Amino acid sequence: MPELNRRHFLVTGLAAGAAAAVPAGAAHAQPDPVPDPVPDPAAESAQSLASRGLRTDPFTLGVASGDPDHDGFVLWTRLAQEPLAEDGMGGMPNRPFPVLWQVYADERCRRLVRAGVAVAAPEWGHSVHVEVGHLSSGREYWYRFRVGPYVSPVGRALTAPHPLSYGGALTMAFASCAQYEHGYFTSYRRMAEDRPDIVLHLGDYQYEYKRETYNSPGGNVRHHEGPETETLAGYRQRHAQYKADPDLQAAHAASPWLVVWDDHELDNNWADEVPEKPEIPQPGFLSRREAAFRAYYENMPLRRRSVPRGIDMQLYRRVRWGRMATFHMLDTRQYRDDQGCGDGYRDCPAAVDPARSITGAEQEAWLLDGFRHSRAQWDILGQQVFFAQRDNNAGPAKITSQDAWDGYVASRRRITQGWIDAGVRNPVVLTGDVHAHWASDLKLDYDDPTGPSVGSELVASSISTGGDGADSDPAAHPFLKINPHLKFYNNQRGYVLTRIERDLLTADFKVLPQVREAGAEAYTRATYVVEDRVPGVQQTYLRPLDPALRSRTMTAEETVRLETERP
Structure with a gap:
């Protein structure tokens, strides 16, 4: 089986790295919300490319977050147009898909605080794993993904309290x-x-x-x-x-x-x-x-x-x-x-x-x-x-x-x-x-x-x-x-x-x-x-x-x- 290819981690890592590009002293401060949508030509171009070959909504398997720490968590999704396809590939074309991920400070997804593009590669079942960092500790966030015209369900994630804090119950x-x-x-x-x-x-x-x-x-x-x-x-x-x-x-x-x-x-x-x-x-x-x-x-x-x-x-x-x-x-x-x-x-x-x-x-x-x-x-x-x-x-x-x-x-x-x-x-x-x-x-x-x-x-x-x-x-x-x-x-x-x-x-x-x-x-x-x-x-x-x-x-x-x- 092929190893996780360099491009998959490079793009995902760049996305997570962009999320982390804040001064160290600001890691526990309230992030400045950014209006949504963000005028990002690179992201718009990637989403235009991503729509090619998609006939139906690829977010049939939902979204998930996991392994939280005090300033971030992992975001996950996996693209599948036909989830029960016998070849295990979910009816997806055999090519990578750029996936836009977004993290918000509110449940209605109006205050964007982090965003980037990750690659859903066929070698890894068109799954996406994004390690988001440099968020505020001890609070709720919401997230979603986009591929072309398709938008995933919204998920809720939390960061852990600061390492020196007990936080609430x-x-x-x-x-x-x-x-x-x-x-x-x-x-x-x-x-x-x-x-x-x-x-x-x-x-x-x-x-x-x-x-x-x-x-x-x-x-x-x-x-x-x-x-x-x-x-x-x-x-x-x-x-x-x-x-x-x-x-x-x-x-x-x-x-x-x-x-x-x-x-x-x-x-x-x-x-x-x-x-x-x-x-x-x-x-x-x-x-x-x-x-x-x-x-x-x-x-x-x-x-x-x-x-x-x-x-x-x-x-x-x-x-x-x-x-x-x-x-x-x-x-x-x-x-x-x-x-x-x-x-x-x-x-x-x-x-x-x-x-x-x-x-x-x-x-x-x-x-x-x-x-x-x-x-x-x-x-x-x-x-x-x-x-x-x-x-x-x-x-x-x-x-x-x-x-x-x-x-x-x-x-x-x-x-x-x-x-x-x-x-x-x-x-x-x-x-x-x-x-x-x-x-x-x-x-x-x-x-x-x-x-x-x-x-x-x-x-x-x-x-x-x-x-x-x-x-x-x-x-x-x-x-x-x-x-x-x-x-x-x-x-x-x-x-x-x-x-x-x-x-x-x-x-x-x-x-x-x-x-x-x-x-x-x-x-x-x-x-x-x-x-x-x-x-x-x-x-x-x-x-x-x-x-x-x-x-x-x-x-x-x-x-x-x-x-x-x-x-």
Whole structure:
């Protein structure tokens, strides 16, 4: 596959560089608005050129922003006249297109503060990534793109507070696991209506299966296009099918995102260079990995530090929200040792091998160094798989999921000991993957339930994976009895909405009654808080079981079966 060509970055870099052309001392001042439109002959000429070969609106995949810092963010779009074209090129002519980008100080797009031209190159799926800088810290901006006569939807972005400032309360949502076939993406719509300051997506943004290979318990409600994703064209087509969803577009347009992958962006339960089923010869797996990584970059609002290089992609990174929070975004797939005894629940000797790692040595050292240098009020780990121990056996044997941190016990202990030794003020782990809401206390030694809690874990259910799901009494789940550090469970679809203040983190576990039809309303099933310097979660609200849903409540046995049989 071709490397990202120099012209693509040259033009994009010049555009971003022009945005940055202000005195250093003015970086945090209010930018001077510029009347719109701007009489720029070069831009007008570029837009005239861009209109050639376009038959219809190319902004069918929406817009997005991401990876904000105190003076800017990444802007993203991808041109596609026919999003589901089998060749993955979205019905676009095989040539570069100059794309005008604009950043505004107001939602009605009247006060232009930055603008430039970037190139949407066919080698990169006609995607656009613009790193805008030298904006004011701690405020909202709005942005859009233009190609010829076509104008994109308007998106909302935010800059983080100044590095020495806490800023106001931070509203953060996080989510994972959106299987297109299993249900509608209404949770994304409800998340957009909440207008969080930032969204963390913790993996399984899209799924690789061909249609009706992975069926929800109630049956699928819509279908994937194309075969199982194994080629660049296939991954591009699948991303486009997801990105064309209006609810997902609304969530991207509402807030900047921090994204990390899990397994289904490539292959179920993959580990480094090992596919899900290593016993089946797959000589093309590394080519598949390269294609998946490339398509992921093309479709996400990521900075150039994440441009993939062959089969490698730098995705773990650190994003600071002033002094209020530091987000340590982890990659627990690309560098992990293969699961020791398969992917399911096992009593596995390899799980406690100190030589095994879920992060790899380099990422682990980076994370521990981040703990040592952190001065944030809240250190938040955005990552993929369950962190706390979940033993499903009440007897002496320890039977745990080998695909989660339970399969890498020494790795988990080193990370936990690292934040203890560094004196991290408030460590909070955010997790996806398991298609259910959970809340738990974190321990250094899970074999000593009376030992102190040393952190907190919040787990988001799926956006749609698993279909409607069902409500239940959280206390009825047998895992909570076997593992007393586990505090909450719910198997409905939804997301988690948090409010982060200096003295308190409040987490609302949002759920939907169903996803088989679009448009359901979201409600808060439970609320947990984490107090400043008080590790562990505390329940402040629990909504009673909805009588209208009692026909779809779950028994304890059903919840365990769903957990242990989940792909």
